[in-house]
Amino acid sequence: MNSHQIPNEHHIKQQSLIRKLLMDRSQPGRIGAHIPQSDVPKQQQLPNKYLRKELPLPEVSESEIVRYFSQLSQFNFSIDHNFYPLGSCTMKYNPKINDEIASLPGLSEIHPLQPEESIQGALKIIFELQNLLAEITGFDSTSLAPMAGAEAELAGMLITRSFHKNNGDTHKTKILITDSAHGTNPASAVMAGFDVISIPSDKNGNTDIEALKAAINDDLAGLMLTQPSTLGLFDTNIIEICKRVKDAGGILYGDGANLNALLGRIKPGELGFDILHSNLHKTFTQPHGGGGPGAGAIMVSKKLTPYLPSPIVQYSKDEDFYSIYTPKKSIGRMGGFHGNFGALVRAYSYIKTLGKEGIDQISKNAVINANYIKSNLEEYFELPIKRICMHEVVFSASNFKKHNGIKALDISKRLIDYGIHPPTMYFPLIIDEALMIEPTETESKETLDYFISSMIKIASEAKQDPELLRNAPHNTPNSRLDEALAARKPNLRWQKKD
């Protein structure tokens, strides 16, 4: 819709109509769904003291609801819409067939508490996915109970805690985490009762071995490492890190947020990790849904298998029967039922579609794409660590900031005007004005070339017309929003106007 074709006051009216909240659209008597009449005889009512007096929900028609949410959807940027190089988030194409499979009635309508003999299909999928993921990552066993990456981290930390406790090592209370790690790592370790010590990265972006040595002593419970790191670099100190952590009796935990870079190239289990989690919504294409649902798989080595969260699915060949069980030293349940089955089905469907040959191609394409961007942009944007990158590349906008105050934020917002989603900004925290770009394997050279040329153009705009960047984006439903006001005077729900 071109707003310039209608008078401005009408454009404003149109916008405010679209943005009108459901309660402000509500009219007494409007119906959004017809509910059938009761087909059973009238029963005795509950006593009044148990009943609610009023239910202040909106009254809107079905047609209005559809139009309202369709209009709202147009305000969203999505992967289906365009390039989404959001670093560390692996915004790859989400295959449509996976959604279709997940909506099969035999998978979407089944109840989690049905008797095992009535859910053999569902258990078969979980069992096979457990094995597929263990094979891809090189571990002994898998639990699919965690409902998100962060929950899988918590599960991994609770496993670490139980393992040490079971061995009588209650003095092992310290978890080391590199300073480039996601914030969920320290938050998860603390939820599992550990003290967190931050380990710096060295000038090459690897874990600083000297700092690691100094931090390791008898109270070491484990180390959480993202491999490749959030700098998009493979930590080449991995063998030494592994040795030192294990010599001290610690558990090496792998944050698999960036597993996409390693698929088919190396098995983290063979690198020496004791635990790895995988964000199935990143690497294995569960759509992100505007912030979930996700699913976290957790893979462990043999010595930790008895500690996995419940439930695990096992298979008896003799009886040809799948059943649910709880490992004997299990850390327990991570949620009300069996994990995010809908997401597990999609991951299963994805791995089955790609198979051995397809899985093998993921990292190759993802890493070529990231390095292609790196090589074509490094003369325009500062590259703080000059190495071959893995699946993502981290630039810094600090030169622009020094020159005329243009920040990573301004570059990002200007990219929106070019129809591209901004990279991850200001993360990892150790890079000043970070711009973290992850193209994924599902993008074509043509798309990458357009992105590269857009970034180069923005780099020159930053010098010649900085205001253009500071006021960006220019064609979105809202210009930059006042986040300080939102935090100072929280307005978190619709309220009747006086």
Add this chain to the structure above:
Amino acid sequence: MDTKNYISRYTPNTSQQKNEMLKDIKGVNSLNDLFADLPSNLVNPQLNLPGPLSELELKNELTYISKLNHTPGEFSSFLGAGSYRHFIPSIVRQITSRSEFMTSYTPYQPEISQGTLQAHYEFQSMICQLTNMEIANSGMYDGATSMAEAALMAVRITKKKRIAVLNTVSPFYIEVLKTFLEAPEIEIDIIHNSNSLSPDTACIILQQPSFLGNLEDIEQFSNLAKKNASLLVVSVDPISLGMIKPPGDYEADIVVGEGQALGIAPTFGGPYVGIFATKEKFIRQMPGRIVGQTVDTNGNPGYVLTMQTREQHIRRDKATSNICTSVGLIALGATVYLAALGKSGLAQISNLCYEKAHYAANLIDSIPGYQVIDNGLFFREFVVKCPISPKKINTLLIENKIIGGLDVSDQIENGMLLCFTEMNSKKEIDHLVDNLKNIQAK
């Protein structure tokens, strides 16, 4: 499928394009050079995986697997216990399937995420309306983890180190509480009544209606909590709130619950969405994502993620929780569902559940050998004491295309927890009753 020259349909670059790109990359001559940082003895491992499938092959295989399950709809089902089968208006799936909602990330860039953000604000508003609480977040993983997070929040607020859980709370939820509370060394007291409470109790957790379907008399616990300076945490079934008094009316401090019943298919247990609502004064201790309304530089209203300093990506080890999702798409489904049902529809659904459950209870109680356990008032679930083990009954029922209730014989001898919703027609209920009669006769 041809695996020799396999090309994934999800990766567009041709070999020729890849070679061109490799030439552009400084310092490398081949694809292998890109992986030179990896330990060479471990690179390119054997992958023991099946070969790729075409879409047609995949669909056939998965359709076959899906049919190994007994599917409610083809079977009549009387299972509840925390996951419920309800009618889902077609607009719910249509809207949540829109790729603009489905394939977008967490709304960190508000200018291009207003769709998700405004929808989340609607969700928060409706959860507040449903529960009569002051604030709500935009969703947790599920009802059980919501409850665990509420316990942790109560401990942060009161600085006390025990929690009390009424024994009628879902045993599945209590197990999750144990998982989450063991490490921070928070003691869990399972209480049976309101007689006594340790003064060191951070909160009392109740479920309304209870796991076995009954309506709790909340007032006594509300008074006890107040007297003891403990918080009152209530887990709700949102469908019941179409008719039952909302927790805000009896001054609950934190309200949690499983949002699945609001338009989300049972999906073998997930993904669901956890409800989390509380009082405004506790906002800084609330976990999860929160969306707030604000204005843009042109003065137009818009929405952003707010109060983010509580969260892990900023406060790291001092965050209120490690949670990093709001299960946005599921929350959107619940929002559309509540909008469609609206004021009158939700009350009607609630009433249908109530009527059908009570109709069934009267009939089943009159079958010789069966007895509906009288634990007072109930909403849509109740326990029936069966003449033989519920496990055996369920096996017999399956033969007649009925998925029976949950076996709760670990709590009540030969107890079966039955659940009724608007999806169970009178005909289905009568069929269940006839079958139970026959089983009795055997």
Add this chain to the structure above:
Amino acid sequence: MSKTQEMYYSDEHEWVLMETDNIALIGITKFASDNLGDIVFVELPDSGTTVNQFEQFGEIESVKAVSELYSPISGTIKEINDSVVQNPEILSESPFEKGWLLKVELKDTSELDNLMNLEAYESFLESGKN
């Protein structure tokens, strides 16, 4: 005119201004408030409680950062600046005057010797050691 000349400074970017012999105001410097950006929340201890030199007494939040507040001196809190708690933006607008945080009765005025004067603080900022 603000009284920055009369103030004492800590390397955590807090200032102390003596109002009488043993009563002082405590606040954060402009450098600190500029670095934080838009301040949205200030958490202060209750009046009547004590603070210790160089120990944490509260928190300041901007939209995307949290900073701990460290007391530059020890003493008993006589008053907190409620208007800053109500309207945290004051701290961004006027850190040296309207944005004072605590009024404290000093325990030991000799602790002031552990702090910098304006000149020393400015060269501390220039040295980049902060």
